[in-house]
Amino acid sequence: MTDLSPASGHIAIPERVRERAVRLADALPAYVYDLTDLDRHSAAVRRALPGIELYYAVKANPDPALLHTLAPYADGFEVSSVGEVTHVRTVLPDARLALGGPGKTDAELGLDVHRVHVESPGELRRLIAVGGPVDALLRVNLDVPVEGASLTMGGGATPFGMDPDGVRECLELVRGQNRVRLRGIHAHLASGLHAPELLDLAKEVLAFGRELDATEICLGGGMAVSYRDPEERFDWEAYGQGLGYLRNRGETLRVEPGRALTAYCGWYLTRVLDVKRVHGEVFAVVTGGTHHLRTPVAKGHDQPFAVLPTGRPDTGVTDEPVTIVGQLCTPKDVLARRVVTSLNIGDTVAFGLAGAYAWTISHHDFLMHPKPGFHYLT
Ligand SMILES: *Cc1c(COP(=O)(O)O)cnc(C)c1O
Numbered sequence: 001m002t003d004l005s006p007a008s009g010h011i012a013i014p015e016r017v018r019e020r021a022v023r024l025a026d027a028l029p030a031y032v033y034d035l036t037d038l039d040r041h042s043a044a045v046r047r048a049l050p051g052i053e054l055y056y057a058v059k060a061n062p063d064p065a066l067l068h069t070l071a072p073y074a075d076g077f078e079v080s081s082v083g084e085v086t087h088v089r090t091v092l093p094d095a096r097l098a099l100g101g102p103g104k105t106d107a108e109l110g111l112d113v114h115r116v117h118v119e120s121p122g123e124l125r126r127l128i129a130v131g132g133p134v135d136a137l138l139r140v141n142l143d144v145p146v147e148g149a150s151l152t153m154g155g156g157a158t159p160f161g162m163d164p165d166g167v168r169e170c171l172e173l174v175r176g177q178n179r180v181r182l183r184g185i186h187a188h189l190a191s192g193l194h195a196p197e198l199l200d201l202a203k204e205v206l207a208f209g210r211e212l213d214a215t216e217i218c219l220g221g222g223m224a225v226s227y228r229d230p231e232e233r234f235d236w237e238a239y240g241q242g243l244g245y246l247r248n249r250g251e252t253l254r255v256e257p258g259r260a261l262t263a264y265c266g267w268y269l270t271r272v273l274d275v276k277r278v279h280g281e282v283f284a285v286v287t288g289g290t291h292h293l294r295t296p297v298a299k300g301h302d303q304p305f306a307v308l309p310t311g312r313p314d315t316g317v318t319d320e321p322v323t324i325v326g327q328l329c330t331p332k333d334v335l336a337r338r339v340v341t342s343l344n345i346g347d348t349v350a351f352g353l354a355g356a357y358a359w360t361i362s363h364h365d366f367l368m369h370p371k372p373g374f375h376y377l378t
Helices: 013-022 035-046 066-074 082-091 121-132 162-176 195-211 236-246 261-267 295-299
Strands: 031-035 053-059 076-079 097-099 115-118 134-139 180-184 216-218 252-255 266-278 281-286 307-308 316-324 334-343 348-351 373-377
Touching: 013 266, 013 307, 013 373, 031 035, 035 066, 035 236, 035 261, 053 066, 053 348, 066 082, 066 261, 076 082, 076 348, 115 121, 115 180, 115 373, 121 162, 121 180, 121 295, 121 316, 121 348, 162 180, 180 195, 195 236, 216 266, 261 266, 281 334, 295 334, 307 334, 334 348
Parallel strands: 031 373, 053 076, 053 252, 076 097, 097 115, 115 134, 134 180, 180 216, 216 252, 281 316
Antiparallel strands: 031 266, 266 281, 266 348, 307 348, 316 334
């Protein structure tokens, strides 16, 4: 997975994040969220998608400051639990919510939200029984090839959404009742895709939806973030242009990205506690670890980082492959593996792309180390 080229595993740190990191050197580990960067990025994404509704998938990062920053650019928020509904309502009382996710309880189906994304005929039966009146989209899992994705939620047998048989069953169920109004379809088939691949999938989803006379089609999220090359960005302009061509008049098209909106604004800062050579391999042990930033373990990558020389010279290594590990007593606590770098004891290591699927997917209480601080650049 990791090659030994010097560039691999590294990320350029913006000056403002660097300054804050140096000031925080005695208060690490910490997360720093660059809200100015998030604001700029969200505005650019919004501009690239004229006429397309933009929802934010809250599970990527529900931090209230991030939600506030995103709110001016988001038409709504995709949520998946009573917890997320309550949280977003507290932070942004007027926000539109679309409730998705497999395994909704009756309590969740009874919530008053803008849209419910129905996952199965069984769920639709319960929604008709306990919910409504409510507007719903059917989550479809089409039999289409999904190539080049990092995770696939569709294009074959998965627990997400329903196949065309399930869709037909749902169309029967909604007939002759008025508690659930069917508005269209929803598809979130894969994640980690580039614009051309997502546009190909969009064509399939739109063709399927139009056969059902769907007036509203949600195309999901899944826009790629490259952890290998942090400079490589999803081409929002090409995607927006493509969707513009595909969209028919009178149709509502919606996307709901998570990772590609918030990943870039987050930084996880740690400090080097120890540098050691064991059986010829160099390890740097840092404060904190994957119980704060589980992303590299979850995705099987090296989290890209920058080293700030806040430590003591000549206590570490120069230009050598280094494996950066955390404080947990498990060999799985690896943040980056054999990345060529220079670092010393006391240096600050700033891991980038830590704004999505980072803190909230991590097992914070394992070994009971202190929690990181949270800081915001505005
Ligand atoms: C997680 C999720 C998203 C967001 O996916 P990203 O890869 O973060 O863009 C969107 N829609 C649904 C239904 C999801 O489960």
